[in-house]
Amino acid sequence: MLRYLTAGESHGPSLTAILDGIPAGLAIDTGYIDLQLGRRQGGYGRGGRMGIEHDFVEITSGVRGGMTTGAPVTLVVNNKDWDNWCDVMASGPNADLESQQVTRPRPGHADLTGAIKYGHLDMRNVLERSSARETAARVAAGSVARQLLEELGIELIGNVVQIGSVKAMTQDLNAKDLERAVLNSSVYCADPEASQAMINEIKQAKDVGDTVGGVFEIKVFGLPAGLGSYSQRDRTLDGRLAGALMSIQAIKGVEVGAGFAAAAIRGSQLHDEIFYDFNSGFYRQTNNAGGIEGGMSNGAPLVLRAAMKPIPTLSRPLYTVDLKNKMPVSAAVERSDTCAVPAASVVGEAVVAWELAVTLLEKFGGDTMREIKERVAAYRQYEKSI
Numbered sequence: 001m002l003r004y005l006t007a008g009e010s011h012g013p014s015l016t017a018i019l020d021g022i023p024a025g026l027a028i029d030t031g032y033i034d035l036q037l038g039r040r041q042g043g044y045g046r047g048g049r050m051g052i053e054h055d056f057v058e059i060t061s062g063v064r065g066g067m068t069t070g071a072p073v074t075l076v077v078n079n080k081d082w083d084n085w086c087d088v089m090a091s092g093p094n095a096d097l098e099s100q101q102v103t104r105p106r107p108g109h110a111d112l113t114g115a116i117k118y119g120h121l122d123m124r125n126v127l128e129r130s131s132a133r134e135t136a137a138r139v140a141a142g143s144v145a146r147q148l149l150e151e152l153g154i155e156l157i158g159n160v161v162q163i164g165s166v167k168a169m170t171q172d173l174n175a176k177d178l179e180r181a182v183l184n185s186s187v188y189c190a191d192p193e194a195s196q197a198m199i200n201e202i203k204q205a206k207d208v209g210d211t212v213g214g215v216f217e218i219k220v221f222g223l224p225a226g227l228g229s230y231s232q233r234d235r236t237l238d239g240r241l242a243g244a245l246m247s248i249q250a251i252k253g254v255e256v257g258a259g260f261a262a263a264a265i266r267g268s269q270l271h272d273e274i275f276y277d278f279n280s281g282f283y284r285q286t287n288n289a290g291g292i293e294g295g296m297s298n299g300a301p302l303v304l305r306a307a308m309k310p311i312p313t314l315s316r317p318l319y320t321v322d323l324k325n326k327m328p329v330s331a332a333v334e335r336s337d338t339c340a341v342p343a344a345s346v347v348g349e350a351v352v353a354w355e356l357a358v359t360l361l362e363k364f365g366g367d368t369m370r371e372i373k374e375r376v377a378a379y380r381q382y383e384k385s386i
């Protein structure tokens with residue numbers, strides 16, 4: 001069974017992910033993990049914190065000589081900002097709990113409900129863990145899963161398709177060309193014209209002390225048919241991927257394939273007709289299903305979209321109520337991002353990669369990469385020959 005946990009506060013010393021169930025014999029390239037961590041820090045619209053951090057991974061267990069051993073893999077990403085926060089964040093009795101106390105909850109953030117739930121007056125105790133800083137650990141974990149998938153010929157890439165009201169044109173590209181186009185854009189959008197308009201949209205929001213959200217699309221190429229299952233509801237691939245994407249901070253909607261648009265068209269226009277080729281097996285000429293039918297991958301590329309709301313911390317803050325005296329005040333203003341949709345797209349890639357690795361190991365089992373590769377290769381032959 002493949003699973004992981006993360007721990008760590010936004011301004012604490014570090015973030016940690018413990019990955020359990022990673023098969024032995026997987027080559028781990030820390031440079032690859034660092035590349036993904038760097039992408040997550042980037043994207044036009046990020047705030048001052050990203051100028052402080054320079055994320056890279058340290059592996060403290062489960063890997064020897066660049067190969068996984070089958071033992072739990074521990075990944076650590078240090079917070080450089082800790083140096084500026086160690087007095088406030090110290091775990092001992094001498095911590096300076098007063099100076100950075102947060103008592104003015106930000107509408108749209110976890111502050112108020114977290115304070116009620118965990119019984120805090122100082123909402124620093126909430127925001128430290130609810131912060132999307134935690135997604136650095138998730139990207140590190142997802143990058144390990146992604147290396148496993150890549151060894152099996154499965155590739156994925158996130159593409160920002162909307163920022164505020166600016167939408168990109170559909171890009172029907174193969175995995176490599178899509179990745180190239182995304183990496184070329186400072187908002188991680190494969191459509192160069194839309195990229196520039198998206199940057200302007202973010203600038204305009206920032207100029208008036210506001211924030212902006214958007215939509216990213218994750219495409220996965222090279223999946224075998226049959227990951228996930230219809231046999232129990234908690235095993236459906238679409239349910240699990242939607243859950244993974246919705247678990248990212250500020251994600252408020254997920255679509256698979258035609259998604260919400262499917263509700264407005266007839267079945268005859270929507271469903272992907274099935275064809276057969278004697279060399280390559282079953283295929284479809286359209287992909288409105290987004291690569292999932294009956295809770296299982298159907299062999300076509302996966303197409304998932306996630307909608308992100310605008311960042312809750314505004315430099316022209318909204319009204320709120322001070323927890324100390326219940327008087328109306330402006331919400332706390334923390335240093336903040338204006339738009340983090342490009343970063344969220346990299347987090348989306350990571351959580352999707354992880355979930356796919358889980359379902360893949362569920363189907364094929366195996367404690368070593370050799371076993372898994374043999375089983376996947378045999379299954380791919382079977383898929384073609386059926």
Ligand SMILES: Cc1cc2nc3c(=O)[nH]c(=O)nc-3n(C[C@H](O)[C@H](O)[C@H](O)COP(=O)(O)O)c2cc1C
Nearest residue numbers: 109110130132249250311312313336337340343344
């Ligand atoms: C990559 C990323 C960066 C984020 N940056 C900020 C930020 O700088 N300021 C902020 O208030 N919220 C930021 N958020 C969003 C909050 O973390 C999120 O809205 C909050 O945790 C409440 O969760 P919810 O929106 O899912 O309800 C970011 C989210 C992501 C995914």
Ligand SMILES: C=C(O[C@@H]1CC(C(=O)O)=C[C@@H](OP(=O)(O)O)[C@H]1O)C(=O)O
Nearest residue numbers: 049050130131132133136334335336337
């Ligand atoms: C630190 C990261 O994102 C943070 C997410 C975040 C939030 O409230 O979610 C608030 C900001 O933190 P700070 O208050 O330290 O500037 C972002 O910078 C990161 O992505 O690595």
